[in-house]
Amino acid sequence: GGIITQTPKFLIGQEGQKLTLKCQQNFNHDTMYWYRQDSGKGLRLIYYSITENDLQKGDLSEGYDASREKKSSFSLTVTSAQKNEMAVFLCASSIGGSSGNTLYFGEGSRLIVV
C-alpha cells in the first residue's frame, strides 16, 4: 500500500496573497491530480500531471499554478487568494491515467482566506 500526504492541513492566508499547497505520494504512481471540493459542488479538477515536469490544465485552472518537479510530489499555488475560494483542496494519484485506473486521495488541505 501507499499513502498521500498533503501539507499543510489548514492554510490561512490574506486576500491577494500567494499560497502554496504541497502533496507527496509513495505509491510510485505516474499521474497526480489536484481537485477542489466546495460544499454542494462536488469535486472539480484544477490541474493534473501525467509524469514528472508535465502539467495539464483541468476545468478550474484559472487563478492557480502547479509544479511537478519530482515524480513523488505535486504542488499547487493559489496565485492571489480570494475569499470566495475557501474550499478543501484534494490531491490524488493513479498508476496511469484515470482511464480504468483508481484514483487515491489524500486527506485534503483546507484553505481559509481572511
Place this chain on the structure above:
Amino acid sequence: QQKVQQSPESLSVPEGGMASLNCTSSDRNFQYFWWYRQHSGEGPKALMSIFSDGDKKEGRFTAHLNKASLHVSLHIRDSQPSDSALYFCAASEFGYAQGLTFGLGTRVSVFP
C-alpha cells in the same frame, strides 16, 4: 450542465436496512465508473469500480451498470452507522488521463 448526476441528494436509512443510490451520466464517452465514499474530515476513498454491464458485488455493496442508459447504482445491504458518509459517483472516458468527473454526491445517514 453536470455530466454526472446523482440522486437522491441525501438519504436516511435505519441500521440494518438497504440504501440505494443512483447515478446517471449525460456523456456517452464515459466508459468507466466508480463509487467513492468520503467520511467527514477525510479524503474520498474508492469503494468499487464497475466497467461492464450488470452487477458487481463486494461484501455488503453491490453496484449495477447499464451502459445503454448510462445509469449506475449502488446498493448497501445491512447498513451500519459507519456507512454514514458522502458517496460520490465518478466516471472517466476511454484513453484519457484527465482525471475523473464527479457527481455532487449523496449524503447517507444511518440511524439506530
